[in-house]
Amino acid sequence: MLTSPPVSSATPHAEPSILQASDVSFGYRSRSTQPRALAVRNVSLAVPRGSFTGLLGPNGCGKTTLLKLLSGVLPPDSGRVTLSGQTLSEMSRRVVASRIACVPQETHPAFDYTCMEMVLMGRHPHLGPFQLEGPADIAIARDALAATGTVHLADRPYMTVSGGEKQRVVIAAALAQEGDVLLLDEPTASLDLGFQLEVAMLLKQLNRDRGVTMVLATHDLNLAASLCDTLVLMRDGSVLTQGATRDVLTPAAVRRLYDVDADVDFHHRAGHLTVVPCGRLRHEES
Amino acid sequence: MAARSPRLIALLTVALLLGRAGTGASQSTARAKQDNPQRDAARIVSLVPALTEMLFAIGAGPQVVGVSSFDTFPPEVRALPRVGALLDPDTERILTLRPTLVIVYGSQQDAAARFERAGIRTFSYRHGGITTILATIRELGKVTGRNMEAERVATELRAHIDAVHERVRGRPQPRTLLVIDREPGTLRSLYAAGGSTFMQEMLDAAGGRNVFADVKRESVQPSHEALLERAPDVILEVRAAGVGAKEGPDARKAWSSLASIPAVRNGRITVLVGEHLVVPGPRLAQGVEALARALHPEVFR
Amino acid sequence: MKSPEAAPSDTSRFGGNAPATAHADTTSGTLPIRSRVALTMGAFGALTVVACLTAPLVGGTPISLARALDRSIPFANNVDAQIFFIARLPRVLAGALVGSALAAAGVVFQAMLRNPLATPFTLGVSAGSSLGAMIAITFGATFGWGPLSPVPLASLVGASIAASLVYWLATRSGRAISTSVLLLAGVTLNSFFSALIMFVQYVADFARIAAAFRWLMGDLDVGSFEPLWGAMPLLLASYIIFALLPSSLNLLSLGNDAAASRGVDVARAQRLAFISASMATSAAVSIAGPIGFVGIVVPHLVRLIVGVDHRVVLPASALFGATFLVACDVLSRTLFSPVEIPVGVVTALIGGPFFLWLLVRRG
Numbered sequence: 001m002l003t004s005p006p007v008s009s010a011t012p013h014a015e016p017s018i019l020q021a022s023d024v025s026f027g028y029r030s031r032s033t034q035p036r037a038l039a040v041r042n043v044s045l046a047v048p049r050g051s052f053t054g055l056l057g058p059n060g061c062g063k064t065t066l067l068k069l070l071s072g073v074l075p076p077d078s079g080r081v082t083l084s085g086q087t088l089s090e091m092s093r094r095v096v097a098s099r100i101a102c103v104p105q106e107t108h109p110a111f112d113y114t115c116m117e118m119v120l121m122g123r124h125p126h127l128g129p130f131q132l133e134g135p136a137d138i139a140i141a142r143d144a145l146a147a148t149g150t151v152h153l154a155d156r157p158y159m160t161v162s163g164g165e166k167q168r169v170v171i172a173a174a175l176a177q178e179g180d181v182l183l184l185d186e187p188t189a190s191l192d193l194g195f196q197l198e199v200a201m202l203l204k205q206l207n208r209d210r211g212v213t214m215v216l217a218t219h220d221l222n223l224a225a226s227l228c229d230t231l232v233l234m235r236d237g238s239v240l241t242q243g244a245t246r247d248v249l250t251p252a253a254v255r256r257l258y259d260v261d262a263d264v265d266f267h268h269r270a271g272h273l274t275v276v277p278c279g280r281l282r283h284e285e286s
Numbered sequence: 287m288a289a290r291s292p293r294l295i296a297l298l299t300v301a302l303l304l305g306r307a308g309t310g311a312s313q314s315t316a317r318a319k320q321d322n323p324q325r326d327a328a329r330i331v332s333l334v335p336a337l338t339e340m341l342f343a344i345g346a347g348p349q350v351v352g353v354s355s356f357d358t359f360p361p362e363v364r365a366l367p368r369v370g371a372l373l374d375p376d377t378e379r380i381l382t383l384r385p386t387l388v389i390v391y392g393s394q395q396d397a398a399a400r401f402e403r404a405g406i407r408t409f410s411y412r413h414g415g416i417t418t419i420l421a422t423i424r425e426l427g428k429v430t431g432r433n434m435e436a437e438r439v440a441t442e443l444r445a446h447i448d449a450v451h452e453r454v455r456g457r458p459q460p461r462t463l464l465v466i467d468r469e470p471g472t473l474r475s476l477y478a479a480g481g482s483t484f485m486q487e488m489l490d491a492a493g494g495r496n497v498f499a500d501v502k503r504e505s506v507q508p509s510h511e512a513l514l515e516r517a518p519d520v521i522l523e524v525r526a527a528g529v530g531a532k533e534g535p536d537a538r539k540a541w542s543s544l545a546s547i548p549a550v551r552n553g554r555i556t557v558l559v560g561e562h563l564v565v566p567g568p569r570l571a572q573g574v575e576a577l578a579r580a581l582h583p584e585v586f587r
Numbered sequence: 588m589k590s591p592e593a594a595p596s597d598t599s600r601f602g603g604n605a606p607a608t609a610h611a612d613t614t615s616g617t618l619p620i621r622s623r624v625a626l627t628m629g630a631f632g633a634l635t636v637v638a639c640l641t642a643p644l645v646g647g648t649p650i651s652l653a654r655a656l657d658r659s660i661p662f663a664n665n666v667d668a669q670i671f672f673i674a675r676l677p678r679v680l681a682g683a684l685v686g687s688a689l690a691a692a693g694v695v696f697q698a699m700l701r702n703p704l705a706t707p708f709t710l711g712v713s714a715g716s717s718l719g720a721m722i723a724i725t726f727g728a729t730f731g732w733g734p735l736s737p738v739p740l741a742s743l744v745g746a747s748i749a750a751s752l753v754y755w756l757a758t759r760s761g762r763a764i765s766t767s768v769l770l771l772a773g774v775t776l777n778s779f780f781s782a783l784i785m786f787v788q789y790v791a792d793f794a795r796i797a798a799a800f801r802w803l804m805g806d807l808d809v810g811s812f813e814p815l816w817g818a819m820p821l822l823l824a825s826y827i828i829f830a831l832l833p834s835s836l837n838l839l840s841l842g843n844d845a846a847a848s849r850g851v852d853v854a855r856a857q858r859l860a861f862i863s864a865s866m867a868t869s870a871a872v873s874i875a876g877p878i879g880f881v882g883i884v885v886p887h888l889v890r891l892i893v894g895v896d897h898r899v900v901l902p903a904s905a906l907f908g909a910t911f912l913v914a915c916d917v918l919s920r921t922l923f924s925p926v927e928i929p930v931g932v933v934t935a936l937i938g939g940p941f942f943l944w945l946l947v948r949r950g
Contacts, residue, residue: 097850147601471736
């Protein structure tokens with residue numbers, strides 16, 4: 001088990017990293033297991049500003065936990081996470097939230113909020129303690145809904161719309177936070193192919209045109225290949241390797257991650273690498 | 287809230303206690319032989335404090351072998367074994383005392399049935415006014431074979447009450463509020479004697495007029511509004527046992543919020559402590575006299 | 588489902604294939620939040636004022652307002668004035684304060700526990716109050732403190748013990764409170780205290796049982812402003828905190844992580860919510876005993892009218908809770924006059940069918 005990741009030659013020392021994890025570890029507390037099983041162990045990674053970084057790995061590899069650590073929602077047991085050089089745990093939650101927005105896998109509100117209300121909640125970090133949203137905030141929220149193609153759902157209760165629509169509304173809420181960084185956990189998991197592409201295009205656009213740094217956790221290799229310029233491969237809580245997608249996404253990497261024999265080729269029409277699985281391997285030393 | 291069922295039980299038992307317990311026919315089980323009452327009542331267990339007092343008053347004290355948890359009078363009962371009370375009669379304990387007669391509450395039909403199955407006579411307590419109390423004394427006399435003593439006690443009791451009544455006859459009868467219980471320090475959860483209880487009759491005999499005489503219930507829970515509306519001239523608070531020496535000042539302070547009631551304005555609030563005031567037994571006449579002294583102090587000077 | 592128009596996207600802030608902002612103006616049908624807050628507070632506030640002004644005029648004994656306010660009649664002889672100022676006015680005020688506190692606490696607990704079925708009594712605060720009061724009633728406690736007489740004082744002590752226990756149990760395992768741990772701790776404490784209450788009732792004698800039993804049914808007949816003064820510090824403190832909570836409550840109801848990622852200090856918000864709602868509940872129970880259903884009927888009714896945004900629901904519930912309980916108290920005083928039905932019974936008789944109706948409505 002590697003404790004420090006091999007740094008690829010394409011490590012972006014050239015661009016400053018906006019979000020950085022330095023030797024971060026975290027374990028969920030459980031009374032039954034002593035000592036605690038670490039979900040994330042000694043992870044160091046740097047998310048270049050303006051990049052589209054993917055956290056790739058099988059289920060249970062710690063991607064979701066790492067995303068939570070990167071957003072500051074979970075405090076690391078050891079090591080630290082910094083945003084533009086400042087340690088996250090020393091910053092107020094409000095300030096962090098105005099810079100980092102999250103799109104979790106699932107959102108279950110306890111009450112019957114409308115989609116518009118869900119998106120407006122994304123404005124919270126920008127409002128003062130007693131401040132209510134004003135016309136400017138409402139305009140931002142409407143634009144966010146528009147960007148994800150969900151304007152027509154504004155007044156519908158969130159819980160009555162389909163899974164894919166829910167996910168788009170949550171993305172809209174994250175957009176309304178107007179952060180520099182967007183952390184997404186399997187954002188296209190419940191979307192139809194058409195909307196997968198739409199959301200992918202939207203994210204790509206935001207990243208390219210507005211410079212929003214994206215960190216996407218997924219186990220979908222092709223999605224990662226299509227969107228991400230930087231990849232961080234994880235397994236069992238540790239980083240196996242990180243670097244530019246074209247350098248990192250190799251058949252050897254796929255074998256190490258998934259025990260799967262696959263072909264990785266550049267698809268000209270799509271314009272990015274594609275991974276085609278060809279067969280399952282027995283677990284053996286690579 | 288989780289305390290539902292015990293509340294229901296409490297409500298039922300209180301209702302049964304305060305309502306007409308043991309309706310109907312003869313108080314003692316007719317099945318038993320009446321030929322030798324003294325033998326049949328050789329060993330008595332009493333669950334009802336008032337009737338325990340009656341037994342001792344008619345000379346059947348030595349026959350009492352067990353009393354309820356709430357018995358305190360006469361002093362001899364302190365040495366006797368305790369067998370529970372209305373809610374928790376300890377039938378096992380009672381049976382080990384080998385009684386020949388058990389005095390139960392009218393609502394304790396289950397327990398009574400158990401005793402009768404064991405061949406033990408039961409005497410069922412009936413709640414009522416002064417007439418009922420006198421009748422009960424005489425019944426107990428019959429059951430224990432002490433008819434003469436019982437007759438004497440009943441007659442004396444009646445005479446004493448009548449004597450008090452005579453003394454206050456003709457005096458103007460003040461509108462009286464008879465308070466049985468209330469939350470200390472306030473007037474909340476206030477229970478007043480209603481129009482159908484032996485306390486009402488005690489008050490009548492003592493020369494007072496119950497402000498709630500028209501409410502045909504054992505007890506009334508008046509709101510502040512009702513108290514203001516009834517506006518009693520005299521407030522008598524009766525309590526079985528005192529909590530401390532500050533009874534009077536505490537009562538005056540609690541009533542001060544309704545300062546416009548005539549009784550409060552004129553300082554006619556009296557706290558009376560003692561079981562003779564609330565136990566429907568042979569000491570009733572002392573209770574009546576105590577009430578009369580509080581209502582008409584000038585007569586008893 | 589309409590497919591998004593392929594309009595030029597440069598006018599939209601976030602890009603994507605979407606209609607420009609100008610078209611979006613017509614999509615939302617609800618009023619903006621600022622108007623809604625102002626409107627609901629105005630409407631519900633007016634309702635509360637009307638209720639509080641008319642309730643003292645209604646009751647078992649007919650009184651005339653003119654006579655009650657007539658200063659020429661000496662107070663000692665003016666029964667109408669006595670009844671109005673001593674018996675009814677404090678009672679209506681108590682109803683308003685207790686109803687408001689219970690409704691607001693209900694909203695806060697529901698948001699904090701992420702469960703619309705939570706009540707102010709779910710976490711054991713009321714069981715602690717009841718135990719304290721039971722003990723004071725049963726053993727005839729006589730020690731008061733200032734404006735607080737023995738039973739309200741004991742009920743406050745019981746409530747604080749219960750709340751502290753639940754708080755300690757829930758915050759032991761780290762910074763943010765897990766709602767399931769909180770719920771478990773509260774329910775466990777509820778059962779434990781209820782068992783102790785049963786035991787106390789068992790060892791009590793009859794007169795005390797009846798009095799204790801009566802207290803559990805709720806009673807707004809305070810008779811003076813003293814008990815209200817006694818509870819005022821707690822009520823004020825809790826309302827001040829309530830004013831800070833609503834937007835955090837919206838976010839908390841999405842989940843701890845979702846709230847944190849939108850800028851809420853989750854641990855702090857949970858603590859404030861728990862402390863304020865517990866204080867309000869304790870104060871309410873110390874004044875009038877545990878009156879049920881207010882803390883759950885009022886928030887649900889209010890949500891049916893104004894939506895679920897807590898910035899509207901919390902103030903509206905606080906106001907409507909006052910109206911609701913004052914109205915229930917009027918019913919309790921007048922339905923079977925001169926006999927008074929305990930107000931807790933009235934709220935239950937209204938609350939039960941209301942919930943059945945809600946259930947049927949949802950299908």
